Every structure is written in structure tokens, then in C-alpha cells.
Amino acid sequence: MEFVGILLAIVLVAVLAIVFSVKSLVIICQPSEVVIISGPQKRNDQRVGYRHIRGGRGLRVPLLEVVDRLDLTNMAVDVSVRGAYTQDGVPINVIGVANIKIDGDPPGLDNAVERLLGKTRSAIERLAQQTLEANLRGVLARLTPEEVNEDKRRFAEELIEEAEVDLQRLGLKLDTLKIQTVSDDVGYLDSIGRIKNADLIKRARMAEADRRSEAAVQAAENTQKKRVAQVQADIEIAHAQAQKRIVDATTQRPAKVAQERSEIESQIARAEA
Structure with a gap:
């Protein structure tokens, strides 16, 4: 009986050992990561030294794969950069924020395996920051301060276009980049802003003066049109009255002639009597 108990214990230990061994060989990959299995791997008949799993599970070969x-x-x-020279030689300061991640698809993933594998997250962030800031200085050198300050969206698009190539070489992917502030230490942008503000005020005043002038001209034209219309109406009324008098005179003339003739005949008759 004691022998059977010992045998069962040995079997249980063996089963547990097998389970733990198999479990240690099973690799589970979360959707937010890529598992890199280093070993004697080939791709297209070329030795690459690794294979990857993205979002799933797989097995590793013990002792041969890491x-x-x-x-x-x-x-x-x-x-952020300070004192970066623009096309006009004006040093300006730019602050922005970028969202980046490791590229999970080839060929970016291959670059990430070569350059980022084993690096800490903070080290990767510093590398991305240095790359973006270098690209930022390069883009600023091609633009004027006005272009940088007035069209931050276009500025960010040019920066993204230039940075994507360098980041892809590192195995990184740029999701978004936003420029938060643009400033300078010599007051150039402030002076440009004041000049533009004064110009806007001047244009607004000129537009208001033009509007008032147009309103005055329109009012004068309306008054003139009303007067002309009144004169035309008076002329038409006078013409109608004259026509009426002519018609009345023409209509009443035979009656007046007959009346006068009757009066004359009456006077002659009285004289003869």
C-alpha cells in the first residue's frame, strides 16, 4: 500500500512537471504587443535569427529560442526646441507633443527588432524625442516665422512628412503630432502680431467708411429716384387734367353754342314784338 502511495506521488510530480514545462513553452501574445522569438529562424531562405507572434499564441523550442x-x-x-533659426534667421521656440509607437508590421518591425529590442520604454522615448527635435529644426530652417506661427497645421504636416522616414528606420510609427506653442525671445512674433492687428483695425475702419459712403450714395440715389418719380407723377397728373379739360371743353361747346343761339333768338323775338 505504501508503495502505491509513493508511486502515485511520483506520477503526480511527473505530471505537474510536464504541465509546468509545457506551460513554460507556450507563449501568449497580447493584442498590444509583439513577441519576438530569437533563434535559428529563416525567412525566404535567408537566416534572420528570429520570428514574431502578434496577438495569439505559439510554442518556443527549449534551449534554442529566447x-x-x-x-x-x-x-x-x-x-521642444529653443532658439531654432528660421529661414529669415529669427530664432524661435516651439513646443509640441507627439504620439508614437513601435511599428508592429514589417518592414518597420524588422527595424524595431534590430534597433529597439532590449531597450527600456524611457530609452525609446528619448530616442524618438531626439529624432523629432532634429527634424523640427530642419523644418524650421525652411519656413519663415510667420508661416510657422500662422499655419501650425501645415507646419505639423511638414514635420510629420520629414520625421516619418527617420522614425521608420528606427522601427517607430508616428500617430499624431500637435504644435502647442510658438514663441520667440526677441519679440519678433509679438511685433508682427501688433502690426497685423493694426492692419486689421485699419482695414475694418476703411471697410466701415466704405460701407457708410456706399450707404450715403445709395440714400442719395434713392432720394433722387423718389423725386424723379414724384415729378413724373405730377407731370402725368397735369397731363391728365389738361386732357380732361380739353375733353370737357369739346363736349360742352355745342351745348353752349345752342344756349347762346337760343338767348339771341329770344332777344330778337322780344325786340320785334
Whole structure:
């Protein structure tokens, strides 16, 4: 009986050992990461030294393969430069924020495996920050301060276009980039703003003066039109009255002639009597 108990214990230990061994060989990959399995792997008949799993599970070969993970979640990277020279030679300061992540699809993933595998998240963020700030200075050198300050969206689009190539070489992907503030230490942008504000006020006043002038001209034209219309109406009334008098005179003339003739005949008759 004691022997059976010992045998069962040995079997249980063996089963548990097998379970734990198999479990240690099973790799589960979350949707927000990529599992890199380093080992004697080939792709297209070329030795690449690794394979990857994205969102799923797989098995690793014990003793021959090593497992690493790359986090694909977003990283918020602050981007700022001070005293970066623009096309006009004016030094300006720019502050922005970028959302980046490790590219989970080839060929970006291949670059990430070569350059980012084993690096900490903070080290990757610093690398991305340095790359973006270098690109930022390059874009600023091609633009005027007015272009940078007035059209931040276009400025960000040009920066994204230039930075994407360098980030892809590092295995990174740029999701969004927003320019938050643009300033300078010499008051150039403030002076430009004051000049433009004064110009806007001047244009507004000129537009108001033009509007008032147009309103005055329109009022004068309306008054003139009313007077002309009144004169025309008076002329038409006078013409109608004259026509009426002519018609009345023409109509009443035979009656008056007959009346006068009757009176004359009456006078002659009285004289003869």
C-alpha cells in the first residue's frame, strides 16, 4: 500500500512537471504587443535569427529560442526646441507633443527588432524625442516665422512628412503630432502680431467708411429716384387734367353754342314784338 502511495506521488510530480514545462513553452501574445522569438529562424531562405507572434499564441523550442516582447502601446513624447533659426534667421521656440509607437508590421518591425529590442520604454522615448527635435529644426530652417506661427497645421504636416522616414528606420510609427506653442525671445512674433492687428483695425475702419459712403450714395440715389418719380407723377397728373379739360371743353361747346343761339333768338323775338 505504501508503495502505491509513493508511486502515485511520483506520477503526480511527473505530471505537474510536464504541465509546468509545457506551460513554460507556450507563449501568449497580447493584442498590444509583439513577441519576438530569437533563434535559428529563416525567412525566404535567408537566416534572420528570429520570428514574431502578434496577438495569439505559439510554442518556443527549449534551449534554442529566447523570448522578448515589444510593447506596441502609444508613447506621448514632448517635443521642444529653443532658439531654432528660421529661414529669415529669427530664432524661435516651439513646443509640441507627439504620439508614437513601435511599428508592429514589417518592414518597420524588422527595424524595431534590430534597433529597439532590449531597450527600456524611457530609452525609446528619448530616442524618438531626439529624432523629432532634429527634424523640427530642419523644418524650421525652411519656413519663415510667420508661416510657422500662422499655419501650425501645415507646419505639423511638414514635420510629420520629414520625421516619418527617420522614425521608420528606427522601427517607430508616428500617430499624431500637435504644435502647442510658438514663441520667440526677441519679440519678433509679438511685433508682427501688433502690426497685423493694426492692419486689421485699419482695414475694418476703411471697410466701415466704405460701407457708410456706399450707404450715403445709395440714400442719395434713392432720394433722387423718389423725386424723379414724384415729378413724373405730377407731370402725368397735369397731363391728365389738361386732357380732361380739353375733353370737357369739346363736349360742352355745342351745348353752349345752342344756349347762346337760343338767348339771341329770344332777344330778337322780344325786340320785334
